Structure formats: structure tokens, C-alpha cells
Amino acid sequence: MGQSNQSYRRVVITGMGVITALGQDLETFWQNILAGKSGVSRITIFDASQFDCQIAAQVAEFNGTPFFKVPKDARRCDRYTLFAMAATKKAVQDSGIAFESENMNRVGVLIGSGIGGLRTLEEQYSNLLQKGPSRLSPFMIPMMISNMASGMVSMEFGAQGPNMGVVSACSTSTHSVGESFHIIRRNEADVMIAGGSEAAICSLGIGGFAAMKALSTRNDEPEKASRPFDRDRDGFVMAEGAGILIVEELEHAKKRGARIYCELVGYGNTADAHHMTAPSPQGEGAARCMRMALECAGLNPSDIDYINAHGTSTPQGDICETQAIKTVFGDHARKLMVSSTKSMTGHLLGAAGSVEMAICAKVIQNDKVPPTINLDHPDPQCDLDYVPHKAREVRVGAIVNNSFGFGGHNATLIARKLV
Template sequence: MKLRRVVVTGLGALTPIGNDISSYWNGLVNGVSGAAPVTHFDASKFKTQFACEVKDFDALDHFDRKEARKLDKFAQYAMVASDEAILDAGLDLEKIDKKRVGVIWGAGIGGLETFQTEVMNFAAGDGTPRFNPFFIPKMIADIAPGLISIKHGFMGPNYTTVSACASSANSIIDALNYIRLGHAEIIVTGGSEAAVTEAGMGGFNAMHAMSTRNDDPKSASRPFDANRDGFVLGEGAGALILEDYEHAMARGAKIYAEVVGGGLSADAYHMTAPHPDGIGVVAVMENCLQNAGLQPEDIDAINTHGTSTPLGDVAELKAIGKVFGEHAKNININSTKSMTGHLLGAAGAIEAIASLLAMHHNIVPPTINHSTIDENIDPSLNLTLNKAQNRDVNVAMSNTFGFGGHNACILFKKLN
């Protein structure tokens, strides 16, 4: 069976450094930090009192009041980003076959704010079960793709991938494979997360996973820096329109790049910690290269998982050294989490978008906040430190990993 070619024809973003694609890209290339003191709740008693929140977002700018009350923030973010991507793709919803359009969406947690609110309200009461009738449909992680399909009438494959922080990268790979196999012509894919809540912040603090640099939030996310002390929690959404190449060409669509490969692996090591030698990361990048039919020497840029944790950053860079050998020195390696923070289930989507935009503009966004060399990191690697770099990017790789040892890797290539 001949596999179909798959391209990206639309993008949408709602991030801590920009509420649409244009402003997101502007924030990336200018090295803008999205970290600031938490505004969603009073975090004064928390170990970490800052996050990368979405800014200047009012649900009533996008939904009527009644509808907004029915939607958890993560679903609101999903619908706003997917609307931008659909518009960007120039899809004529009256002409396409909606039975051949699917929605595959990633979310690591889903409606955490809704769950927290309902449980806390119950605990504060007299034991009488008074729950919002929208509690369950607002909370469940799969509601986002359902809502997108309902709004637009898309009747193709529809579900959510949940693999912690790899969730939206998994959704993109699933979308790639469904189109490759001919099960759909267009799939709206990506991911969203809204975990900047008391439960989210408190839970990650209890794990000692997050930075506690409360005196200087903007510099707290510092991947590859010797003084990094954990990730910065982020929120938002990223959406991509994946489309059958022939279908896109027939309608004269704008094409950002071709999705040429997707790789998956497991660390099979620990609930939360990466394998110190990055063996699962080696496997996922090798799987992705093989799936794409590419050689290590073909890769120009890698957007790393790069969360700014002491163990994870070193393990990933060790794995890159093993897979790419001497060519690793020729690759622009970066971590856009230094600017956006860690969007958990939405991370893979917004970072895939960053890779696509780097190819589109031939500019690699920087890894900001780096000031001290880590002796455990190969100094010959180009980590694109503190300033964007101009270069031809013909093939870009995006890595995303999740608690549980889930690893996902995606390869994009400019059309010949």
C-alpha cells in the first residue's frame, strides 16, 4: 500500500507569549519570557509563585456567556487555537467533505480547574452532593476534539491522546498516520492545557519538579544552564491542520511543510525521571528518522523537550550526541520552553509550530536565560543561546517527552 504524503496547511496558537501565530512568532524570535507572578489565584503560600499564563484572554471575546460557563479553560483554548488554524488553512467548510475531516487532540490533564472547583465546593458543604450538571463534560480530556467537531461538523476520526507532556505530539503523529493510510483527508490536531491552578501548582511543587526562582520569574526557565532548578508551568494551546498533499494541492492551499515522520518509544525506566543515558530518547529519534527515510546528516534544527530540569536536559543532549555523532555540532538545538514555559499536554503542539515557523522564516528561535555553562553538557553543541540565529532550515525535528517514559518525535521537511 502506498502511503499518502501529508502536509501542514494551517496553524493556530494561544500561548504565554502571544495569543495568535503572528504574536507567538514575534515573541519567540525576540526571546520574550512569558513567566510572571500567578494571577489566576493567590499563590503567596506556594513554593512557586509564578507561571507562564496566557495573558489578556477573555472568554467572552470568543464565546457568549452561557457557552463560556459550559467550557473549562483548556477547551476554550482548544477552540480558539483551532479556529485560527482552520482560518489560516483557508478551508471552505461548505465545499469539503466533512466525513473526511477529523479532530485528534492532545491533553495531558484536561479540565483540572473544573475538577478542583467542584470537589472543593463539595468538601466545603454539608455532604449533600450538589454538582454542576456540566462537571463531567467540562472535565473530561476528550471533550476538546468533540467540541471542535460539533462546531464545524467534522465527522472523521475524533479522540484525545493522553501521554502526559507528550500528548499533543502523539496527536500529531496519529493524525499523520490516519491521513497516510487514507482514513481522512484533513485532520485538525494539536493540544491544549490549563493547569495553572492550586492543584496543578501544588502537585508539581510536591514533586520538586518546578523552579522556585520567585525573585526573578522571567529568568527561571533556563534550559541547559548549570543553575536550572526545574520547569516553569505554562498553559495554552497549539493547533495544526494536517492535510493529504494531493487534496491540499487540488485546492491551492498554502503549505508550510511536509510531515515526513513520527517516532514513538518508552523509557521503561521510572515514573517521572528520564533514563540518565537517554536510551528511550535515542530510540525515539532513530525511529523517527527511519520512519521519515532520512539520515542524521539531513537534520538542520532540533526543538528539544528541554524543560530546564537538572536530569532531563542532560539526558536529552546525551541522546542527541549518540544519534547524530559529529553532525550534532552542525545542528541548531534550542528549547522554546525557555520562553513559553512547559505547557504539558500542549507542549508538543506549540513546539511543532515553532519548528515549522523556523523553517518558514529560516530563523531558529533562541534558548534564553543561559548564563552559566553546565560541565555535563558538550560545549561543542550549538544550543542557540540567548539570541535567534539565521540559517536555512530544510528539515526540523521536534522532541516531546512525558511522565511515564513516553517519548514522541516529529520530523518536518520543506517541500521539494
């Protein structure tokens, strides 16, 4: 097991921070996830009364300003960058790393966003129409571009190592963590601040996804709207927030006595090359992605105990992912546990993968597996063990975390207990 890793630097997760509808600190979030709570409610952060979809998992009470050294910097950030900064500060604190005694050329940042500053775009376009071009803010472009979270975080900490933003829709932050894993393996950095952030619960975001018929319209039962693998699912529920991980080289982490959640051992990254929004038949691209990650990790399918599914609660996506898991894992597909925590968190789009990776790290640390809630009547084509309704206590040695994005992007991470 893991033989192919011998020549590479090893990579671990040592800190995590999340901003979500189910909690703005890791422990509250984790307890809510284990308890099977839903973070979905009626939208209050903008007037959604004219929209087909009026529900989301919103971070209703949030103030980003305290997370910046200079309050003015918070004013010039879109909500998605505020979420990223807040989650980063929490992750750094959780990791116990002291940047003042680090070589900051060896600390990088890779925070992505699926959409970027959509609310800024919306506000400014409204200014343009109502007041004319002279009223466009000089901060519009820097606020809305999807790489700015990585930029602002680097400035806040003086992190001068590798820095960029990933944009791959709903697989964004799984790619961010996977690329960070490779950056550290390749010896280009010792520490990466990695993850994703999203803040697209606004009229353009909800309206745009609703126009695709991608969103659940179960407006009268918000907490039951996200129901992956259930026969009555009718689309995903949009969420906002951020998930940031401190990804670190093993010896570097040991030297400073860091608490290690788990080791990152595998990363897969493939394209469907099939359709803008529909997954390839039988989840062919997703299956190749999981295989690539297993090969990278040097693990056999039977080594995997738990899969945190992409599982968005869309009719087609959940079936294709189930098929892909069967293709890759064969008989073992019936033995391993699969759950979609999006049943509780909603779909954080570009932040989904890193929030789910934080959940996976807690799963490995605590040997507890979160449930898929609302799975009252499994779709006959979705016939795996999705851990319905209730969390389980069971030893978890290795996990797979899947994310699939519009554009046909697939990303898979594999992590395991540090041995």
C-alpha cells in the same frame, strides 16, 4: 532521501493557531519567540502566595466565549477546552480551508490534554466539601475529561471523521500530531485538526508539580526561571495555552491552493519502560524514538538542521536529552542547532509539542531559528549548540521536534521543506 515515503500519502501542515502567554495570534507569538522574550511572570490568575512556586507563563487576558457559535457552549467548557477552541478557530482561519465545501466525514480532530479540566475538578471538589454532593454540577464530568476538547471542536465544525484525545503527559500533543499524520497516511481522513491544550495553573496543578520538586522556585526573577541546559536551572516553569495545527493530505491541500508551511515526514513513538518521572539513563528511550522517526522519514541524521528540544530546564531531563541527541546524531550532533523554546514559553505540558511544532513550521518557512534564552553558563554536561540568547538566520531544510512525558512516553516528529 524520502524513498520510503513513496507508497504513502504525503502529509503537510497548512494552518496553525496558538494561545500562549507570548501571544494569542501566530505572528505576535513568532515575533516574540525570535526576539527572545520570556512569557513567565508572577502568578495572578489564582492566589499562589502560599506556594513554593509562584511563577508561571499564564494567559492572563483571555475570553473564550467569542470563539463559540453558541455562547452557552463556552460556559460548559473548562478553560483547557476554551483554549483549544480558540486556537482551533485561529488555525482554521490561517489555513483558509472552507469546511462548508468539504466532505466532513474526511475531517477529523485529535486534540489532547495532559491533565484535562483540573480547575473544574478543583472547583467542584470544593463544592462537594462545602455544600455537599447535591451541589456537584452536572457539567463537572463532561467539562473535566481530557477528550472533551476534541469532542467540542468536532461539534463546532461538524467534523465527523476520526476523533479522540491523546493523554501522554508532556508528549501529548506531539503524539496527537504524529497520530494524525498516520491517520491521513492510512487514508482514513484528508484533514486533521491536531494538537493539545492545557490549563493547569491552579492550586492543585502548581501545588502538585511543586510537591515533586519539578518546578523552578526562582520567584524573584520570573523571566530568568526557565533556563534549559544552564548550570543554574532548577526545574520547569508551568505554562498554559494551546497549539492547534491543520494537518492535511498534500494533494488535498494543493487542490484548494493552500499555503503549505512544511511536510510532516517522520514520527517516532517509544516508551522508556523505566520510571514514572525520571528519564532512562543516557536518554535511551528518547534516542530510540528519534531513530524511529528518522527511519519513518527515510532521512539520515545528517539531513537534520535543527532540533526543537524537549528541554524543560530540569536538571536530569536536559542532560539525558543531550546524551540522546549525541547517541543518534554522532558527529553531526555538534553541527546541528538545538534550542529549547520552553526557555521563553515555559512548559505547556500537553500543549507543548504542538506549540513547538508550530514554531518548527515557522522555522522551516522563514529560515530563522529561535534561541534558548537564559543560557548564561551552560552545564558542562550540556555541550551542544543550543543557539544561546539570539535567534539566527540560516537555511533549515529539516527539523526534529522532541517531547518526553512522565510515564516514560517519548514522541518525535520530523518535518522538512516541501520539495
